[in-house]
Amino acid sequence: MQPDQIGLFLSRTTPRALAAAFTVMGLLFVATGFLTRAYNREKQERAERQYLAGQEAAAAGRYEEAIQLYTAALALKREEERYLQALALVLVKAGRTEEAETYLQQLLRTDPANGIANLMLARIYAGRGDMELAVQYYQRAIYGLWPENPLQRRIETRFELIGLLEKNGELRAMEAELLRLLEEIPEDPEIKKRVGRLFLAAESYANAAKVFTEVTRANPRDAEAFAGLGDAEFAMEHYFSARTAYARALALNPDDTRSRAQYELATEVIRLNPMLRGLGSYTRLRRSQILVERARKALDYCLPEDRSTLPEEVQQMIERADRLIAGKVRQRRTAETVEENIALAEALERYRTLNCPAPEAPDRALTLVLRQLAS
Numbered sequence: 001m002q003p004d005q006i007g008l009f010l011s012r013t014t015p016r017a018l019a020a021a022f023t024v025m026g027l028l029f030v031a032t033g034f035l036t037r038a039y040n041r042e043k044q045e046r047a048e049r050q051y052l053a054g055q056e057a058a059a060a061g062r063y064e065e066a067i068q069l070y071t072a073a074l075a076l077k078r079e080e081e082r083y084l085q086a087l088a089l090v091l092v093k094a095g096r097t098e099e100a101e102t103y104l105q106q107l108l109r110t111d112p113a114n115g116i117a118n119l120m121l122a123r124i125y126a127g128r129g130d131m132e133l134a135v136q137y138y139q140r141a142i143y144g145l146w147p148e149n150p151l152q153r154r155i156e157t158r159f160e161l162i163g164l165l166e167k168n169g170e171l172r173a174m175e176a177e178l179l180r181l182l183e184e185i186p187e188d189p190e191i192k193k194r195v196g197r198l199f200l201a202a203e204s205y206a207n208a209a210k211v212f213t214e215v216t217r218a219n220p221r222d223a224e225a226f227a228g229l230g231d232a233e234f235a236m237e238h239y240f241s242a243r244t245a246y247a248r249a250l251a252l253n254p255d256d257t258r259s260r261a262q263y264e265l266a267t268e269v270i271r272l273n274p275m276l277r278g279l280g281s282y283t284r285l286r287r288s289q290i291l292v293e294r295a296r297k298a299l300d301y302c303l304p305e306d307r308s309t310l311p312e313e314v315q316q317m318i319e320r321a322d323r324l325i326a327g328k329v330r331q332r333r334t335a336e337t338v339e340e341n342i343a344l345a346e347a348l349e350r351y352r353t354l355n356c357p358a359p360e361a362p363d364r365a366l367t368l369v370l371r372q373l374a375s
Contacts, residue, residue: 048073051083058086063094081107088120097124115144119157126164134164135173155184155191166201174202182211189215189222196228200235208232216248223252227259230266237372239266268365274338275373281333288341289324289331291366295348296321298363302356317347346370 051073057066070087074080084107091100101124107117122137138161146153158181165174178198185191192215199208209232215225230245246263249256270276272294274287296318307315321344323329331337349370 051080051086055086058090058093063090066090067094067096081111085114085116088117092120092124097127100124113140113145115141115146115150115153115157118144119160122161131164131168131170135161138164151184155181158184159194162198166198171202171204175199175204175207178202178204178207187218189219189225193222193225193228196225196232200228200231203235205232205235209236221252223249223256226252227256230259230262234262234266237368237375239269242266243270265365265368269368269372272365272369273372274342284335284338285331285333285341288338288345291345291369292321292341292348293325294363294366295345295352295370296325298366299348299352299356301362302352314351317344317351320344321348342370342373346374 051070053069055066057063057069067087067090070083070090073083074087084103088100088103088107091097091103101121104117104121104124107114108121111117118137118141122134122141125131125137126134138157141157142154142161158177162174162177162181165171165177178195181195185195192211196208196211196215199205199211209229212225212229212232215222216229219225226245226249230242230249233239233242233245243263243266246259246266249259250263253259272287272291274284274291279287299318303318304310307318310318320329324331324341324344331341345366349366
C-alpha cells in the first residue's frame with residue numbers, strides 16, 4: 001500500500017475501527033515479546049541443563065563427554081563465562097591444552113583478573129617448559145580474583161609456583177617467593193614448617209632457622225620444628241646449635257632416627273675439630289693427628305697395589321702420613337704443627353676427592369670438619 005493510499009484508508013476509517021486495529025497490533029506485540037522471552041528462557045534452561053550434566057560428567061572423569069556437553073551449553077549461551085571456564089578446565093584435564101589455551105585467552109580478554117584462568121594457563125606453559133610465561137601467569141593468578149577462599153587459593157598458588165621454581169633449580173627466585181609467602185600466611189605452624197623446609201631446599205638456611213625458631217617458641221613441644229631447626233643450623237656449620245636442636249627433637253620424639261644420626265654426626269664433627277676455642281695444646285695436636293689418620297684411612301680403598309705408579313708428590317704425602325700414624329714423627333705442641341697436620345689431612349682428602357670418585361664420602365665427619373676449617 002502506497003503512502004497516499006494509507007492516508008485515504010485512514011481518512012475513511014472510523015475512530016472505533018482504528019482503536020481496534022491498534023489494540024490488535026498491541027496484543028501482537030505483547031504476544032511476540034512473551035514468546036521471545038519464553039524462547040530465551042527455555043534456551044537458557046537447556047544451556048544450564050547441558051552445563052550441569054557436563055559438571056557431573058567431568059566429576060566422574062568422563063572428560064570427552066563433558067567437553068561435548070559444555071560445548072553444547074556454550075552454543076546456546078555464548079557469553080556465559082562459567083561455561084567457557086568449565087570447558088577450558090576440562091580440556092586441560094583431557095590433555096587438549098592447545099584448545100584449552102584458546103578458550104582461556106578468550107576468557108581473560110573479558111576478565112583479565114580471573115585467578116582460575118591465569119592458573120590454568122600457568123600450568124599449561126609450565127608443562128611445555130616455558131618458564132617465563134609460566135611464572136608470568138602464576139603471578140597473575142596469585143594477585144588475581146578468586147570467587148571462593150581467595151587467601152587460601154593465593155597461598156596454594158604461590159606454593160605451586162615455588163614448587164616449579166625448585167624443580168627447575170631457580171633457588172634465588174624460590175627464596176624471593178618464600179619471603180613474599182611469609183607475609184601472607186596465617187599463624188599456622190604446619191604451613192610455617194612447610195615454608196621452613198622449602199627454605200632449606202632453597203639453601204636459604206638463615207631464613208629456615210628463623211621460621212623454625214618462631215614455631216618452637218610458639219610450641220616448645222614441636223619435635224618436627226626442632227628437627228628442622230637442627231637441619232638449618234647444621235647446614236650453616238653451626239654444629240653446637242644443631243646438636244642442641246636435635247637433642248630437643250629427640251627428647252620429644254625418641255624414634256626420630258634421622259635426627260639421631262644428625263645429632264651423632266654433629267657431635268663427631270665437634271670432637272674432631274682441633275681449632276675450637278678453649279682447647280689445650282695437647283688436645284689440639286691430638287685432634288689434628290686424628291684428622292691425618294682418618295684422611296689416610298679414607299684414601300685406602302682406591303690406592304693401587306703398586307704405589308710406585310702414583311705421582312712422586314702423592315707418594316711423599318702418603319709416606320708422611322704413614323710415618324706420623326706409626327709414631328715415627330715426634331711432634332711439638334705448637335700451632336704451626338697443628339696447621340701442618342691439618343694441611344696434610346686436607347691434601348689427602350683433596351686427592352681422594354679428585355681421584356677416587358664415590359657416591360658418598362667414606363668419612364663424612366672428616367669431610368665436614370676439613371670444609372669448616374677451610375672456610
